[in-house]
Amino acid sequence: MDRFTQLTQKERFFVNKIVEWGMKNKRTFIWRERNNDFFIVFVAEFFLRRTKSETVDRFMREIFLKEFRTFCDLAQREENELKRILKPLGLHNQRAAALKKISHLLYGVEKMPTYQEILGLPHCGRYIANAVECFFYKRRRPIVDHNIQRLFHRFFSIPKAVEIHKADYLWDFAEKLLPDDDFVNYNYYLLDFSAEVCKPSKPLCDICPLAQMCNFYINNKKSSVSGDDSHV
Numbered sequence: 001m002d003r004f005t006q007l008t009q010k011e012r013f014f015v016n017k018i019v020e021w022g023m024k025n026k027r028t029f030i031w032r033e034r035n036n037d038f039f040i041v042f043v044a045e046f047f048l049r050r051t052k053s054e055t056v057d058r059f060m061r062e063i064f065l066k067e068f069r070t071f072c073d074l075a076q077r078e079e080n081e082l083k084r085i086l087k088p089l090g091l092h093n094q095r096a097a098a099l100k101k102i103s104h105l106l107y108g109v110e111k112m113p114t115y116q117e118i119l120g121l122p123h124c125g126r127y128i129a130n131a132v133e134c135f136f137y138k139r140r141r142p143i144v145d146h147n148i149q150r151l152f153h154r155f156f157s158i159p160k161a162v163e164i165h166k167a168d169y170l171w172d173f174a175e176k177l178l179p180d181d182d183f184v185n186y187n188y189y190l191l192d193f194s195a196e197v198c199k200p201s202k203p204l205c206d207i208c209p210l211a212q213m214c215n216f217y218i219n220n221k222k223s224s225v226s227g228d229d230s231h232v
């Protein structure tokens, strides 16, 4: 039986609406336009851990990729020089030190790093390893970041975890919803929807295509009718 038909009605509704929304609203970023380039996909995911997508996109297009196109370019640059270049992005001391170590580990490696090897790199974890697997290698892998966790929590009432990378139940749930086909775009849509519509504060519930089945929205509507303004 196909995986999609085994989902609950609510889960199927969620996946269908995310895909419908995403096909009209997917965002454009350099690491999506060039997702056959390991260096660009990896470095972008590395920066995205702590910085907004729009900021990373601008920085990569306008500064970073004019200086570096390979791990070899990074390995050859002095760490102080790298810090100076990374300064507009912030966290430049930590990022420069980690990128230097990573570039020395990956420079000259003939085979692309495996999932386990990416997990073992400094400052890399489950999110980066899964994102690279999905977006570069085009393997069916779930991704969960803070925005996606919040969307799952609001829509399905899935409990939040303090440490997302250790919360297997979140990754298993994301994997369960992940389509067999076009999972790359589905993960992009999920990232975009959770950042642009189901925002941390003031989610756009009034125009949200998920509203009719969203636990957060339904509970808040009930509480505003009864005069209780508590939140999920």
Ligand code: SF4
Pocket (backbone or CB within 6 Å): 151, 154, 155, 197, 198, 199, 203, 204, 205, 206, 208, 209, 210, 211, 214, 215, 216, 217
């Ligand atoms: S209805 Fe509101 S809380 Fe629910 S998924 Fe949409 S934006 Fe998020």
